[in-house]
Amino acid sequence: MRDEDIDTSEIPELSSSFFARAILTRPGENLIDAVRSSRRGIPSVSVTYARNGSSTRLNALGMRPMQERAYEKRGEQYLLIKSPPASGKSRALMFIALDKLHNQGLKQAIIVVPEKSIGASFQDEPLTKFGFWADWHVEPRWNLCNAPGSEGGKVNSVGAFLNSDDKVLVCTHATFRFAMDRFGVEKFDDRLVAIDEFHHVSADPNSKLGAQLGQLIARERSHIVAMTGSYFRGDAVPVLSPQDEAKFETVTYTYYEQLNGYEWLKRLDIGYFFYSGAYSDDILKxxxxxxxxxxxxxxxxxxxxxxxxIREVEHIIEELGAWQGTDPATGFQLVTTPAGRTLRIADLVDDDPSNRDRVSASLKDPAQKNNRDYVDIIIALGMAKEGFDWIWCEHALTVGYRSSLTxxxxxxxxxxxxxxxxxxxxxxxxIAEPDASEDAVTEAVNDTLKAIAASLLMEQVLAPxxxxxxxxxxxxxxxxxxxxxxxxxxNKTNVGFNGEAGRFQVEIKGLAEPKSKEAARICQExxxxxxxAFVQDKTAIERGLFDEELVPEELTQVRMGKIIKDKYPELDEEDQEAVRQHAIAALNLTQQAKQIALGGGSTNGEPSANTALIDGVQRFAMDVRELEIxxxxxxNPFGEAYAILAKAMSEDRLKQVAAAIAAKRTSLTLEEAKELAVRAVKFKKERGRLPSISSTDAWEKRMAEGAAAFVRFKDEGRYE
Incomplete structure (x- = not known):
């Protein structure tokens, strides 16, 4: 709805002097039942899977299901592959690139990775051994993640490659950026540019890689394959502009499909642990x-x-046991625990390049990939993240909030x-608990909210x-x-589930459906x-967790509505509303399912079946008369998160966090009042009357307040 469509003459009788809010019922103990406390007291949400083995089975060409799905789209000029770690994106690209080089007339393939260590994922592979019609080969001189660049530097080597008859080059994002600057966009005509870890790209005008990608798309002479396990950024800036994104064919393979199709791993726990003092003193908890x-x-x-x-690493080692020295072959630290077991610890924090490079090289040793006893613990700071492949890792333990959700x-x-x-x-x-100083409390609150946002997002990512x-x-x-x-x-709303596809089919009464192709794509993909974007919104998460006077629709309709409008300005009002409803339905159904999921389990909090989350969604739909928008x-999308936070943090600390947030709370802003006025006008069109400020319905009353405030802002000349 446009601003000029808000006819304030329709709402003159609303009094701006009256201000009342509905009291939000605080989540009760039944929500906390959805939280599992492990033997070490760490609150954790558990997601369980069926282990049907489907995601690791090979077809006649040696492709796993995700790779087969991507290969079916190999003819697309612009292809976006969204698939989780370990699903085989690197090999999927090999299949696609070989087809483009041999059957689609492209001259060369350039594989672009964010850091040198990830270049190892694109080493030679004997694909014919498993049924494919060609092998993957990269001349050693053209894997610039390993080779120093034999043409007087890596950028010069890119130029030499572009003038050669060789077919495949691997380089870092940085090398590619410099090469684009030096040689120009036209030099990449009729070539495949494949960008791994695509979330590093940004639609921000200041993003060099993003701007160069835009040049390639505008010229329409290159083919692009983009791959990522997390198609969102920590700064909430979009990866691609809507115009460019619409040109990509998307292949999506979900975490649920991946984990449900494993042979061994059946359970994943996500939690956070608050500590006081130095983390190294509490780490063994x-x-x-x-x-x-x-x-x-x-x-x-x-x-x-x-x-x-350096001292932090030493302290962790001291907490684990007695240091016995360094393994001369690998550089791993050897530590004997009080129980008499010798741990092999890889220290990637050491600043000495010779030591760190030796340890890093040892971890990449292909001969040890399937050796479970080769290393026990890896300690890192900026390394061992994206693209790092250690199949035996059972616990990712992160101290402090990292820079982004991604x-x-x-x-x-x-x-x-x-x-x-x-x-x-x-x-x-x-995460460190807040301490007494105001500055530290504010910083601690921010870290806590970010950790909760990450947890909420991962629950969504892991669900069907x-x-x-x-x-x-x-x-x-x-x-x-x-x-x-x-x-x-x-005669009722129904919830169906397809286990093989990992999808729910959910009927909702009153749901707005997308009209345009782009809106439908957003709702699907x-x-x-x-x-x-919603869970990273500080206003939304602060109010959702700690504002006891919140009316949930202020988040689900007003705040989410604003995020949709900002994120997809090209959509019309009806499609924006459809996207909003689909997104909030997905988030809230997952949260309600989480509440139910462990309730029917055994007394120790274990899930009753691998289908706990699925049963939770179906149970919620059955427990209400109709599933309505x-x-x-x-x-409140954050009600369940509050229950977990209340269990994770002491009551005094929780009150301290709530007080810090309450101190920042402001009265209704002009933008919020306008959004509420828009909702008030919609209310009138649907019901034939204005929302009443004396209504017993908290949301109707809030719309009336917002509309009155908007009228006041206009009367005061604060809105044009």
Whole structure:
């Protein structure tokens, strides 16, 4: 709705002097039942999977399901592959690139990775051994992640490659950026440019790689394959502009499909642990030396850091046991625990290049990839994140909040590899509790909110995908979906599930459906990206957790509505509303399912079945008379997160956080008043009357207040 469509003459009788809010009912103990406390007291949300083995099976060409799905789109000029760590994106690219080089007339393929270590993922592969019609080969001189550049530097080597008859080059994002600057966009005509870890690209005008990608797309002479396990950024800036994104064909392979199709790993736990004092004193409360673990110590500029990273590593080693020296072959630290076990610890924090390079090289040794006993614990600061492949990792333990949600997702991906005998994995975020000083409290609050946002997003990423449809007289069952014991009921809203595809089919009464192709694509492919923007919104998460006077629709309708408008300004009002409803439905159904998921389990909090989350969604739909969008909008998306936070943090600390947030609370802003006025006008069109400020319905009353405030802003000349 445009600003000029808000006819304030329709609402003169609303009094701006009256201000009342509905009281939000604080989540009760039943929500806390959805939280599992491990033997070490770390609150954790557990997601379980069926282990049907499908994601690791090979077809006749040697392709796993994700690779086969991507290969079916090999003819597309612009292809975006969104798929989790360990799903085989690197090999999928090999299949696609070989086809483009041999069958589609492209001259060369240039593989672009964010850092040198990831270049190892594109080394030679004997693909014919598994049924494909060609092998993948990179001349050593053209893998610039390993070679120094034999033409007087790596950028010169890119130029030499472009003038050669060789077919494949691998380089870093930085090398590619410099090469584009030096040689110009036209030099990449009729070539494939494949960008790994695509979330490093940004639509921000200041992003060099993003601007260069825009030049390639505008020229329309290159083919582009973009690959990422997390198609969102920590700064909430879009990866691609809407205009460019619309040109890409998307292949999506979800975490659910990946993990559900494993042979071994069946459970993933996500939690956070608050500590006081130095983290190195408390680390063994979260660290089990018997688990294969990657520890990411805090950035030296963070609150959690002691400012001496070398001493921090030494302290962790001292806590684990008695140091026995260094393995001369690998550079690993040898530590004997009190139980008499010798741990092999890889220290990637050491600043000495010779030591760190030796340890790093040892970790990449292909001969040791399947040796579970080769290393026990890896301690890192900026390394061992995206693209790092250690299949045995059972625990990703991160101290302090990292720089972005994307980084958290990448770190969690280190623990989600499948490996023989590895049935459980977990991610733990250690966060310092707030202390007495105001500055520290503010910083601690921000870190806490970011950790909660990461947890909420990961729950969404790990869940099956949602297909939402409006319930109407013509609705019927969709082939391939199981609607439960009683089957499909035409007289009610239904929830079906397709286990093989990892999808819900959910009917919702009153749901707005997308009209344009782009809005439909967003509802099908990008709901997690929308939810990422929402959970990163400080106003939304602060109010959702700590504002006891909140009316949930202020978040689900007004705040989410604003985020949709900012993110997709090219969509019309109806499509923006459809995207908003689909996104909030996905978030709130996952949160309600989480509440129910463990309630029917055993007394020790274990899930009753691998289908706990699926059962939770279906149970929630059965427990309400009708699954309506109005009902979903009345759920606070952060209510469940509050229950977990209340269990993780002491009551005094929780009150301190709440007080710090309450101190910043402001009265209704002009922008918020305008959004509420828009909703008030919609209310009148739907019901034939204005929202009443004396209504017993909290949301109707809030719309009336907002409309009155908007009238006041206009009367005062504060809005033109």
């Amino acid at each position: 979260a660290l089990d030396p018997a688990e294969k673990t990657i520890i990411h110590i805090p950035n030296v500029n963070s609150r959690e850091s002691t400012k001496d990273k 980084e958290i997702v990448q770190i969690i991906g280190r623990a989600t590899r499948d490996a023989p005998g590895k049935t459980r994995a977990r991610f733990t975020n250690l 995908r949602f297909n939402f449809t409006a319930k109407n007289p013509n609705s019927g069952p969709v082939e391939g979906f199981d609607y439960g014991e009683g089957g499909y009921d035409p 990008d709901l997690n990206e929308v939810i990422a 109005d009902l979903i909008d009345r759920i």
